[in-house]
Amino acid sequence: MIADPIHAPAPPAESASAKGGGVEAIMRQIENLILGGDALPGERLNELALSRQLNVSRAPLREAVRRLEQMELLEIVPNRGVLVRQVSMRDALDLYDLRAALFRGAARLAARRALPESVAHLHRVNDRMRQAAVAEDFAGYYARNLDFHTALMAAGGNAPMAQGYDRAVKGLHLFRKRSLVHPAQLDLSLQEHDDLLAAIARHDAAAAGEAAERHIMLGRDRMLDTLDTGARP
CATH class of the missing domain: 1.10.10.10 (Winged helix-like DNA-binding domain superfamily/Winged helix DNA-binding domain)
Structure with a gap:
């Protein structure tokens, strides 16, 4: 991200x-x-x-x-x-914590039981993100990023967890519709996805969970950086 x-x-x-x-x-x-x-x-x-x-x-x-x-x-x-509804900074940080916990849990589950076709789908979505990044199609990148997270939650196979994650994402829409695009950070985001997918592919639940949580929290930090620099969506 x-x-x-x-x-x-x-x-x-x-x-x-x-x-x-x-x-x-x-x-x-x-x-x-x-x-x-x-x-x-x-x-x-x-x-x-x-x-x-x-x-x-x-x-x-x-x-x-x-x-x-x-x-x-x-x-x-x-x-x-x-x-x-208006979402405060405190609410937004709480939602990031919730997203991180749910994304970590889903990644651990995906590493244990995701079907090969689910993992293949995640790779395809990530590839589409990479293509959008190369083309500097930022709207397309955003859309595919959302697809990737939705697919990862589905791969975990826990519907209540996926529903909770979806609600947290929608809550964050109310805080900040879109963060400032930093093209140089696209590769970092994609590398985070690659690390997560590699852990899932080798069925390493602990590593997958850690990579997933780190991905969300680094995204939170990048969002805070845009606020600190006075960036506007």
Whole structure:
């Protein structure tokens, strides 16, 4: 990761009406607005305007908002309404610690039981990251980086662990949408992935766990460096 990039462009929002206005479809659309930067941290979401924008009725919209509050993407504030959650520096550092612990656990599990096709998929995604780096396609690099982490969590075979990791990643979107790109750090990020994949390939759970945790914490440090230097996403 470059300063631990955690953001990939959100896919276009599907029409919830095309899905029958289901709560899950509405949740995905609101998530896309938040993770894509169209609804910013601290911004108030107007229920009537949102229902018109998404072309959905108010009842399923309210249920979607309630669930997103439970996921800590939204918060309901008395006398203010529904707000996109704001994440403090302390919250962000806590989320990095959580990500590091979960990524370490998933890497250890992957080293023990990942199927050959799962490991091959990880290598393919990492290769796509390398191609994006060579082409200086930073948006593509971000997207493939997110794919790599998702694939690693899946390779661990622990669904609750993967869900917790996904929530931590989304929480960090609310802190800092994207860290400053440092092209010189791309090779370091890819080398960290290579070290992790090598440990998984030789079924060394301890080494895989250590490499995974180190990768997240180095990403955290790179993010802090961009803040110290006054960088902007």
